[in-house]
Amino acid sequence: MKTVFEGKKISGILGILxxxxxxxxxxxxxxxxxxxxxxxxxxxxxxxSHRMVKKDSFTSDLxxxxxxxxxxxGYIDKEEIGAIIVVTLSPDHFLPHISNTIQGxxxxxxxxxxxxxAQGCCGFLVGLMQSFLLxxxxxxxxxxxxxxxxxxxxISPKDRNDFPLAGDGAAVTVIENDKTAEDIxxxxxxxxKRRNVLRIPAGGFRLPNSPETGELKDQGDGNFRALDHxxxxxxxxxxxxxxxxxPCIDEILDFSGLKKDDIDYYLFHQPNTxxxxxxxxxxxxxxxxxxxxxxxxxxxxxxxxxxxxxxxxLSKLMKKEKHICCLSAFGSGLAWGxxxxxxxxxxxxxxxxxxx
Amino acid sequence: xxxxxxxxxxxxxxxxxxxxxxxxxxxxxxxxxVITLVNMIEEKFGITIDGLDIIPENFCSYDSIKGMISKNGxxx
Numbered sequence: 415m416k417t418v419f420e421g422k423k424i425s426g427i428l429g430i431l432x433x434x435x436x437x438x439x440x441x442x443x444x445x446x447x448x449x450x451x452x453x454x455x456x457x458x459x460x461x462x463s464h465r466m467v468k469k470d471s472f473t474s475d476l477x478x479x480x481x482x483x484x485x486x487x488g489y490i491d492k493e494e495i496g497a498i499i500v501v502t503l504s505p506d507h508f509l510p511h512i513s514n515t516i517q518g519x520x521x522x523x524x525x526x527x528x529x530x531x532a533q534g535c536c537g538f539l540v541g542l543m544q545s546f547l548l549x550x551x552x553x554x555x556x557x558x559x560x561x562x563x564x565x566x567x568x569i570s571p572k573d574r575n576d577f578p579l580a581g582d583g584a585a586v587t588v589i590e591n592d593k594t595a596e597d598i599x600x601x602x603x604x605x606x607k608r609r610n611v612l613r614i615p616a617g618g619f620r621l622p623n624s625p626e627t628g629e630l631k632d633q634g635d636g637n638f639r640a641l642d643h644x645x646x647x648x649x650x651x652x653x654x655x656x657x658x659x660x661p662c663i664d665e666i667l668d669f670s671g672l673k674k675d676d677i678d679y680y681l682f683h684q685p686n687t688x689x690x691x692x693x694x695x696x697x698x699x700x701x702x703x704x705x706x707x708x709x710x711x712x713x714x715x716x717x718x719x720x721x722x723x724x725x726x727x728l729s730k731l732m733k734k735e736k737h738i739c740c741l742s743a744f745g746s747g748l749a750w751g752x753x754x755x756x757x758x759x760x761x762x763x764x765x766x767x768x769x770x
Numbered sequence: 771x772x773x774x775x776x777x778x779x780x781x782x783x784x785x786x787x788x789x790x791x792x793x794x795x796x797x798x799x800x801x802x803x804v805i806t807l808v809n810m811i812e813e814k815f816g817i818t819i820d821g822l823d824i825i826p827e828n829f830c831s832y833d834s835i836k837g838m839i840s841k842n843g844x845x846x
Contacts, residue, residue: 451781454806635800648801649826656821688805692821
């Protein structure tokens with residue numbers, strides 16, 4: 415789908431991180447690979463530190479922490495919210511929905527629309543698309559968009575392919591109608607034929623969790639994981655990103671009538687340092703226009719990565735200026751997309767550390 | 771090709787790559803080894819390897835690696 419969203423704006427973003435930091439240097443002996451071999455990947459891949467929630471903290475806790483922060487600070491009023499959208503791959507339960515949990519716990523009105531969307535690394539773009547579409551029917555009410563995941567709970571600590579990049583985190587974005595807002599250019603693609611490139615085999619109705627699905631097995635490549643765990647085929651994902659994302663960026667620039675140099679910031683999903691470096695080289699983007707250190711500092715936080723990049727790097731700027739930004743996300747589905755938006759003059763753009 | 775052999779000795783000293791007809795299929799190089807190798811080649815040859823060229827087919831034999839380096843402007 416390629417479209418223009420008119421009269422919509424992002425008026426605030428809050429990033430939320432777990433309290434606990436875990437270091438790659440401390441985990442390197444958990445893997446079966448020679449330490450020297452593994453340590454070579456540290457700088458290349460961005461294996462340095464990652465944040466993961468505590469055992470008894472879950473996605474709804476991150477969301478409620480964020481919503482309470484916004485209410486306490488006076489950044490939102492409950493009465494002005496028309497919809498709560500939660501994008502996550504790690505719901506607390508199949509039922510109840512997390513959007514309803516937030517609504518109930520924080521006593522939002524019964525006419526607030528609650529919607530959960532299962533989407534991974536492309537979750538910010540998908541959540542924004544749904545928010546923009548809903549706003550056409552919400553008048554002066556605003557959308558609260560939550561992107562939150564605690565996927566570290568579904569990644570084997572003995573899997574060197576996946577665990578060093580595991581990162582939990584969340585973001586709350588406020589989106590509203592504004593007749594004076596500049597057009598937002600948007601494109602998104604999906605390819606279900608390549609759906610198994612990123613997968614969690616067990617835990618749904620087709621293959622429920624059981625002692626058997628929880629058993630760690632040698633994958634034959636030195637990694638140990640269970641059917642309950644998430645896995646991505648690294649080479650296939652890398653090839654997918656290098657093949658699909660550059661033309662997608664070219665397309666959105668052409669659609670918006672802008673050139674590469676017209677963009678102030680390229681705000682991309684943060685899978686790993688190497689993949690972002692190769693994307694930057696391919697697209698010939700200046701280093702100061704793209705951020706690529708989120709994964710090194712916090713891990714890959716799935717759908718929350720783009721709002722976390724914004725709150726981590728552009729917090730002050732986004733509150734006092736506007737900048738033309740090109741957003742791009744890519745991941746499970748497979749799904750990939752891009753968006754050009756004049757972003758800024760936000761009411762708030764904060765990054766907070768929770769006690770979760 | 772000696773330089774590639776020296777990279778292999780550094781990355782995977784446990785294997786004799788001369789015995790393999792396909793480094794990827796035989797499990798001599800995994801995806802992270804390929805990334806390490808790309809980094810070593812880029813530094814040694816002063817080139818930037820196109821992301822689209824980082825595919826298993828380009829790392830399965832000495833000849834395919836040599837061809838990939840040449841395609842990306844390296845003199846080998």
